Amino acid sequence: xxxxxTLAHGSGGSKTSELIEKVFRKNLGNRYFTSDDxxxxxxxxxxxxxxxxxxxxxxxxxxxxxxxxLSVCGTVNDLACMGARPLYLTCSYVIEEGFPIEELEVIxxxxxxxxxxxxxxxxxxxxxxxxRGQVDKIFITTAGVGVIADGVSTSGSFARPGDxxxxxxxxxxxxxxxxxxxxxxxxxxxxxSDCAPLWVPVEAVLKxxxxxxxxxxxxRGGVGTVLYEIAGEAGVGINIDRAAVPVAPEVAGxxxxxxxxxxxxxxxxxxxxxxxxxxxxxxxxxxxSCRYTEGATIIGEVTSDNIGKVVITTEIGGxxxxxxxxxxxxxxxx
Amino acid sequence: MSExxxxxxxxxxxxxxxxxxxxxxxxxxxxxxxxxxxxxILSPKxxxxxxxxxxxxxxxxxxxxxxxxxxxxxxxxVTTFGDLVRVPGSSMSLAGARARGARVKVVYxxxxxxxxxxxxxxxxxxxxxxxxxxxTPSDVLAVKNxxxxxxxxxxxxxxxxxxxxxxxxxxRSTDAFLYxxxxxxxxxxxxxxxxxVAGTSGVIAGFTGDELLSALAVTVRxxxxxxxxxxNAYPRVVTDEGSPAARALVDRYMQPCDADxxxxxxxxxxxxxxxxxxxxxxxxxxxxxxEFKTEYKTACxxxxxxQGKITPEDCPxxxxxxxxxxxxxxxxVSGEGACSAFYLYGGKL
Numbered sequence: 001x002x003x004x005x006t007l008a009h010g011s012g013g014s015k016t017s018e019l020i021e022k023v024f025r026k027n028l029g030n031r032y033f034t035s036d037d038x039x040x041x042x043x044x045x046x047x048x049x050x051x052x053x054x055x056x057x058x059x060x061x062x063x064x065x066x067x068x069x070l071s072v073c074g075t076v077n078d079l080a081c082m083g084a085r086p087l088y089l090t091c092s093y094v095i096e097e098g099f100p101i102e103e104l105e106v107i108x109x110x111x112x113x114x115x116x117x118x119x120x121x122x123x124x125x126x127x128x129x130x131x132r133g134q135v136d137k138i139f140i141t142t143a144g145v146g147v148i149a150d151g152v153s154t155s156g157s158f159a160r161p162g163d164x165x166x167x168x169x170x171x172x173x174x175x176x177x178x179x180x181x182x183x184x185x186x187x188x189x190x191x192x193s194d195c196a197p198l199w200v201p202v203e204a205v206l207k208x209x210x211x212x213x214x215x216x217x218x219x220r221g222g223v224g225t226v227l228y229e230i231a232g233e234a235g236v237g238i239n240i241d242r243a244a245v246p247v248a249p250e251v252a253g254x255x256x257x258x259x260x261x262x263x264x265x266x267x268x269x270x271x272x273x274x275x276x277x278x279x280x281x282x283x284x285x286x287x288x289s290c291r292y293t294e295g296a297t298i299i300g301e302v303t304s305d306n307i308g309k310v311v312i313t314t315e316i317g318g319x320x321x322x323x324x325x326x327x328x329x330x331x332x333x334x
Numbered sequence: 335m336s337e338x339x340x341x342x343x344x345x346x347x348x349x350x351x352x353x354x355x356x357x358x359x360x361x362x363x364x365x366x367x368x369x370x371x372x373x374x375i376l377s378p379k380x381x382x383x384x385x386x387x388x389x390x391x392x393x394x395x396x397x398x399x400x401x402x403x404x405x406x407x408x409x410x411x412v413t414t415f416g417d418l419v420r421v422p423g424s425s426m427s428l429a430g431a432r433a434r435g436a437r438v439k440v441v442y443x444x445x446x447x448x449x450x451x452x453x454x455x456x457x458x459x460x461x462x463x464x465x466x467x468x469x470t471p472s473d474v475l476a477v478k479n480x481x482x483x484x485x486x487x488x489x490x491x492x493x494x495x496x497x498x499x500x501x502x503x504x505x506r507s508t509d510a511f512l513y514x515x516x517x518x519x520x521x522x523x524x525x526x527x528x529x530x531v532a533g534t535s536g537v538i539a540g541f542t543g544d545e546l547l548s549a550l551a552v553t554v555r556x557x558x559x560x561x562x563x564x565x566n567a568y569p570r571v572v573t574d575e576g577s578p579a580a581r582a583l584v585d586r587y588m589q590p591c592d593a594d595x596x597x598x599x600x601x602x603x604x605x606x607x608x609x610x611x612x613x614x615x616x617x618x619x620x621x622x623x624x625e626f627k628t629e630y631k632t633a634c635x636x637x638x639x640x641q642g643k644i645t646p647e648d649c650p651x652x653x654x655x656x657x658x659x660x661x662x663x664x665x666x667v668s669g670e671g672a673c674s675a676f677y678l679y680g681g682k683l
Contacts, residue, residue: 185442243335259669311683316543317335317343318371323678326658 005099010129023105024125027112032088032123039123041088044147049084051075052143058332060137061103062181064173064193067140068107070268070334072114072122073197074219075144080202081215081271083154084146086120093127094139107138118197120144136332151210158213159234161304164280166273168201168287169194169295170246171223172265176254178333185258189250194292196269201290205273208282214274220334224263225325226272227310237306240322241313244299264325266333274302342547349377351558356380356550357507357642359500360514361388361670362541368679370543372550380554383508383642384672386500386595389465390417391640391664391671394594396626397464397493398423400618404460404491405436408621411454413447414462416440417668420661424626444476444490451480451488460617463490467520470494470606471580474587477608477615491617492607495593498525499604501534503595507642510553511536512546515568522576526564533562540568587612596664597637636663639672646676653677 008015025033032039053074060067071091079086091111095104115122173194180191198217206212214234218226223245231238240263247255247262255262269292275283280298287296303311310322358364364384367373373382386392402423404410412428419428419438432438437457441447444461451459463473473490480488497517504511513526513536526536535557539549549567556563566572584606593605608616617623634656635649646652646665656662658674665671669678 306683309681312371314370314543315335316339316370316372316375316547318375318543319683320368320371320374320679321681321683 003101005095005097005101005104005129007097007129007131010095010127016127019127023101023108024127027105027108028115028122028125030121030123032121039088041123044087046150047148049079049082049146049148050144051078052141053078054139054141055334056136056139056332057178057334058136059181061106062193063177063191065195065268066107066110067138068111069114070195071140071142072111072120073195073268074334075142076118076120076197076199077217077271079144079146080199081154081217082146082148083152083202083206083212083215084148085203086118086144086146086199088121088123089115089142089144090124091122092125092141094135095127095129096135096137097129097132099137104138114197118199149206152206152212154212154215156214156216156230156233159230159236159274159302160213160276161236161302162277163213163274163302164277164298165238165240165300165302166275166280166284166287166296167218167223167246167299168198168271168273168293169269170248170251171218171267171270172247172251172255172262174268175222175265175333176251178266180254187254187257189254191248191250191254194267194269196292198269198271198292201287201293202271204286204290205283208286209275209279211279212273212275212283214272216272218267218270218272220266221325222262222264222266223270223272224261224310224322227322228325230274231308231310235307237303237308238300238310239303239313240300240310243315244297246295246297261323263322268334277301336544339544339547342551343375345551346376346380346547346554349379349554351379351554353379354381354509354554354557355383355642356510356512356553357383357385357504358512359385359387359497359504360517361391361668363512363514363539363546364388364672364675365670366541366543366546368675370546372543372546374683376550380550384639384675385504385508385642386598386640387514388665388668388670389469389495390421390668391636392495392595392597393418393421393464393493393664394596395422395424396594397491398427399425399626400623401428401462401491402426402431403623404617404621405431405438406434408458410458410460410617410621411437411439411450412460412462413439413441413450415442415464418462418464421664421667422662444473445479448476448480448485448488452483452485455487457487459488461488461490463492463494466495466497466517468516470588471520471583474584477587477612478583480615486614489615489617489620490608493593494588494606495595496590496604496606497521499593499601500595501525501529503598503601503604504641505529505534509535510557512549512553513538515540515572518568518572518576520577520580523564523566523572523574530562530564535562535564537565538568538572540571597640632662634663636665636673639665646673647680649673
């Protein structure tokens with residue numbers, strides 16, 4: 001097999017089959033992954049959730065992950081936010097001519113590993129190759145189906161005054177890792193992306209709190225954007241205690257230097273949850289015992305004043321509005 | 335929160351002495367005061383004025399016109415800190431020039447610009463040298479390095495300003511200054527004691543929430559005593575002598591000049607420009623930029639905001655025609671500007 005992807009690999013002929021067999025089936029294969037035109041799947045019991053997401057991150061390999069892991073985590077986490085156990089994923093690749101096969105293998109391998117970890121099957125896929133310069137290295141789109149546990153119903157519009165707000169770990173790692181990796185700023189610091197699949201912690205949370213109101217994945221716009229979205233969707237106010245918001249020292253250092261707001265930095269393995277106050281400690285304890293969410297903590301609460309706004313209680317006990325999300329901080333982050 | 339912070343905060347909340355106006359003259363102070371919610375802590379007897387401390391906000395329209403001229407007419411590659419790109423000039427901003435095909439490149443330091451020039455010998459590279467005593471040494475260093483490395487396609491368009499002139503111009507608009515800690519880390523404290531002798535008060539402040547609270551409390555307490563004063567409330571960084579090395583570097587390459595402050599006008603000897611022997615590195619002289627006189631006419635009242643005569647909310651454009659997405663005045667463009675801070679953090683809580 002050649003050492004780089006060529007236009008022939010996207011032609012649908014023998015080269016395509018070779019790529020699928022040696023890279024994709026090898027890493028992603030399971031009993032539903034066949035050569036037929038569509039996957040045939042058993043019908044799950046209950047309500048299903050479905051989601052899709054495209055990934056164009058640059059660079060496509062970064063500290064703590066790569067575009068493959070990200071593309072599985074992204075869709076798995078979107079499903080998990082609805083309380084859905086992820087069952088099936090599809091993935092579609094657009095690869096730039098000349099992309100090293102070796103790197104593609106690394107990407108496919110981490111997709112397979114992440115999928116197996118969560119227990120989701122990648123059941124169908126597509127590969128297209130674009131000429132040099134028509135895409136930047138590799139773009140991946142995944143779609144997924146999951147089944148929602150009985151009695152669980154989450155939505156941004158379900159936030160209620162009095163709910164406690166929990167983040168599942170320290171924020172802003174993914175955005176900072178990508179920013180440093182691009183080296184536009186010449187800052188020497190080591191930050192690993194938080195990219196992680198979060199179905200297992202969500203499952204643990206739903207066991208102790210089936211009445212969970214809101215679970216939302218804090219991705220591109222960070223935790224701050226999620227908070228403003230929910231304040232608007234539910235018609236509530238949100239109060240955050242700045243001192244309680246977990247930010248790793250290295251992330252705080254970089255954001256301090258560049259004047260960035262950590263609440264608006266991208267995460268790829270962090271969720272914001274809102275639940276009735278009486279469940280907050282149990283939810284935090286359940287999260288703390290799971291991998292990827294050991295740093296879960298309560299950061300604030302939902303209020304009935306300042307509707308549609310996010311108020312920060314500052315380190316010195318002042319109160320101020322969190323400035324609304326502005327333009328995109330950094331393009332091509334996920 | 336420490337017990338000291340708690341006590342300081344309580345003092346400022348409950349202050350009931352004579353009314354006092356305090357002017358901060360540093361964009362970072364303005365931003366941090368809003369970010370920490372300090373204005374909402376203060377007793378109604380204490381009012382804060384966001385003075386001319388944000389370099390972008392005090393950059394005159396004609397400077398933008400000069401930069402646009404260099405980018406469009408002289409064919410230069412204009413390198414700049416990001417904030418300046420969207421500041422409106424009399425006909426267009428640098429973003430507008432870029433849309434018309436000009437090369438406008440955002441850099442994070444003058445050294446990056448000088449490096450870019452060395453790597454692109456076929457381009458004429460200009461760096462927009464805007465700022466106060468804190469950033470001027472770094473601009474000068476880029477010129478020094480360009481001379482050392484024999485890079486002749488690099489020059490700077492200066493609009494560097496010095497704070498003492500602004501103190502002099504603004505001293506009647508305030509009861510006391512919150513002096514910018516980083517400027518005084520360079521220039522030292524001599525000017526503060528001279529101003530106090532002449533009747534102008536102020537306190538040198540640091541930049542964290544705690545440091546700002548304590549500097550404000552010291553200001554209010556000293557003010558209540560009724561005599562002109564100055565205090566260094568940022569001693570961990572500011573020494574009496576400042577940084578003689580940084581000042582010597584600037585003195586070697588630059589000389590004092592009159593400077594035009596947007597919204598305020600020309601203040602004598604309140605800026606610095608390259609000395610004649612370095613005119614090859616001075617974009618204004620190198621490219622014979624014509625004199626721009628056009629005044630930018632809008633209902634924008636940034637000038638009065640900078641002087642503390644009105645708050646941003648008193649401007650008819652604020653939050654309507656002028657917002658961070660579509661700024662009319664410079665105070666809305668920069669994240670450190672008073673209008674931008676009012677827009678982002680303001681509103682009734």
